[in-house]
Amino acid sequence: MTRARQTRGSAAGQGAGFLRAANLERAAVPHGFGMRGSAEPPGVRRAAQVHGARVLCADGPAGAALSQPAGETPRPPHRTEAPREADALYATHPGVTIGVVTADCVPILLAALAPTAAATPAGATPAAATPTAAPAVAAIHAGWRGLAAGVIEAAVAALRRAAPRSALCAAIGPHIGPCCYEVDAPVLTALFDSPAPPSPQLAPPNALRPTRPGHFLLNLGAVAQHRLTRAGLPAAHITTIPHPCTRCAPHFASYRRDGPQSGRMLHWIAVPVSPRGGRVAP
Numbered sequence: 001m002t003r004a005r006q007t008r009g010s011a012a013g014q015g016a017g018f019l020r021a022a023n024l025e026r027a028a029v030p031h032g033f034g035m036r037g038s039a040e041p042p043g044v045r046r047a048a049q050v051h052g053a054r055v056l057c058a059d060g061p062a063g064a065a066l067s068q069p070a071g072e073t074p075r076p077p078h079r080t081e082a083p084r085e086a087d088a089l090y091a092t093h094p095g096v097t098i099g100v101v102t103a104d105c106v107p108i109l110l111a112a113l114a115p116t117a118a119a120t121p122a123g124a125t126p127a128a129a130t131p132t133a134a135p136a137v138a139a140i141h142a143g144w145r146g147l148a149a150g151v152i153e154a155a156v157a158a159l160r161r162a163a164p165r166s167a168l169c170a171a172i173g174p175h176i177g178p179c180c181y182e183v184d185a186p187v188l189t190a191l192f193d194s195p196a197p198p199s200p201q202l203a204p205p206n207a208l209r210p211t212r213p214g215h216f217l218l219n220l221g222a223v224a225q226h227r228l229t230r231a232g233l234p235a236a237h238i239t240t241i242p243h244p245c246t247r248c249a250p251h252f253a254s255y256r257r258d259g260p261q262s263g264r265m266l267h268w269i270a271v272p273v274s275p276r277g278g279r280v281a282p
C-alpha cells in the first residue's frame with residue numbers, strides 16, 4: 001500500500017479538493033478521488049450507474065454517446081440496460097476525462113501505461129515505443145453487486161484490449177469500512193463465487209468478522225483488491241488511498257449514514273496529454 005496526498009483547490013477542482021493516489025501521481029496520470037463538496041471538474045464523462053458489470057468506451061467527441069467497446073461481444077444482460085447504463089468507463093484519447101460517483105461503494109481508477117524497463121519482464125522488449133502500448137484509463141464503480149457481477153474483471157479486460165502490452169496500475173478510493181459494512185451469507189457467496197473465502201486475505205479475521213448469526217462485517221476494499229490481483233495486477237501496482245470509513249467520517253458522502261440525501265462523491269481520471277504522462281515509474 002502506498003501513500004496518497006490531498007490537494008486543495010487544484011486546477012482540476014476547487015473547494016474540498018481531491019485525494020490523489022501515489023502510484024498514479026508518479027505516472028503523471030491526472031486523477032482525483034472526491035469528497036463531500038469537491039467541485040466536479042469540467043468535461044467529465046459519466047455513465048448511468050446500475051450496479052452491473054457493463055463497461056463502455058468514452059472516446060467519442062464531446063457530447064457523443066458512450067459506446068460498446070469495439071470487437072467486444074455484448075455481455076448477456078442480467079437486465080435490460082439503457083444505452084448509457086454502465087458501471088465502468090474507459091478512454092484512450094488524450095485529454096478525455098471519465099468518472100464514477102459513489103457513496104459507500106468502492107471507486108477504482110485504473111491506468112494502462114507504457115511499462116518502463118523496470119516493469120518489463122526479463123527478456124521481453126519494453127513496449128514504450130509501441131504506439132498501442134499506452135496510455136488508457138478506466139473508472140469503476142464497485143459495490144457488492146458489481147463486484148459479484150465481475151465489473152473489475154470486465155474493466156481490466158477492456159483496458160487490456162484497448163491498450164495491449166501495457167502495464168496496469170490501480171488505485172482504490174474511499175469506501176465504507178468493515179466497521180459499518182454488514183452482509184449476510186448469500187452476499188458473501190455471490191462475492192466469493194463459493195460459500196468459503198477464496199483466499200486467506202478474505203477469510204476471518206482479515207476481511208471478515210462474524211456478528212449475529214449468518215452475518216459478517218466485510219472489508220469490501222479487500223474484495224476489490226483481491227479481484228484486481230486475480231485479474232493479473234501485481235500487488236505493487238495497486239494503491240489503496242488511506243482513509244477512514246465513508247460512513248464514519250462526515251467529510252465523505254455515505255448512503256448508509258444519510259440515505260437518499262447523502263449526495264455522491266465524484267472520482268475522475270483523464271488520459272494523459274503531456275509527454276511525461278502515462279508511464280509506470282519505478
Ligand SMILES: [Zn+2]
Nearest residue numbers: 179180245248
Ligand atoms: Zn464505519
